[in-house]
Amino acid sequence: MKIDPTKSLNSYYSVYGNYRSVYDDVMSWFGATRLGCVAFLTTAMRHVEIEIPQEGTINGKGISINTEGFESYLKNVLKWTVYVDAADQLRPGDVVITQDREGYIGHPDHVYMFHQWLDQNEGIALVIDNQLNTEKDFIHPRNIVGNHINNVRTSYTPYARHYRCPSAESS
Helix, strand or coil, rough: CCCHHHHHHHHHHCCHHHHHHHHHHHHHHHHCCCCCCHHHHHHHHCCCCCCCCCCCCCEECCCCHHHHHHHHHHHHCCCCEECCCCHCCCCCCCEEEEEEEECCCCCCCCEEEEEEEEEEEEEEEEEEEECCCCCCCCCEEEEEEEEEEECCCCCCCCCEEECHHHHCCCC
């Protein structure tokens, strides 16, 4: 039976001690949480043996530090399946890409790992990223559709698409 990297990522990254290990690793080579969403997620992926380089670029964009380089690597090198405008199909461990940063066409604003739905009908998910890092809040709610619902912060850039390892599609 083939190991599902998407499930492995979710199982690993959703344990606080493992998240702290990722945090410590990111601090040792990247040095910050600010603007570190790609650094956090690619480091977590390396921790579960998903082959993604810490250094290296695609089209001049850093694979482990830039949303464009990271997304290009997922799509063109790892050959992960992209789901566009399909938030209702998210599964634990999927890599979420948000809409573009305001004023920067073609530059997604943020990436994070989808953990689970908190309220799928309202578009509120539990996610893991670089933004909160205490044991109490490292898995935190995010309104991924961008509407103001149930007092969940809405200044987040909304979901655009997500990626899943092809071996995870049938499981």
